[in-house]
Amino acid sequence: MQNFIYNQPEAKCDFCEATENPHPDYDETIPITRIDIGKKRKLTLCINCFFMHKECSEKKGHSLVAYLSKLNNLSLILNKSNKKPQTQ
Numbered sequence: 812m813q814n815f816i817y818n819q820p821e822a823k824c825d826f827c828e829a830t831e832n833p834h835p836d837y838d839e840t841i842p843i844t845r846i847d848i849g850k851k852r853k854l855t856l857c858i859n860c861f862f863m864h865k866e867c868s869e870k871k872g873h874s875l876v877a878y879l880s881k882l883n884n885l886s887l888i889l890n891k892s893n894k895k896p897q898t899q
């Protein structure tokens with residue numbers, strides 16, 4: 812079972828960039844988990860993204876780590892080609 816970190820002050824999902832628990836009953840930061848995808852890289856996933864990607868990877872017959880590593884490579888490419896100015 813995956814361990815989630817609750818109420819981490821700096822919690823932020825690497826995929827959807829969520830920082831707040833979306834559940835209206837919880838006034839806290841989003842529950843996150845860290846996944847080691849190899850090459851000394853770790854991804855931070857929120858609880859929603861974790862279960863979403865876990866299901867997707869299982870449907871495709873990939874391990875979660877392989878799946879996330881692929882997604883991470885893609886999102887790095889997207890970030891480079893799609894730089895937006897910070898609006899906050």
Ligand SMILES: [Zn+2]
Pocket residue numbers: 824825826827828829856857858859860861
């Ligand atoms: Zn997320």
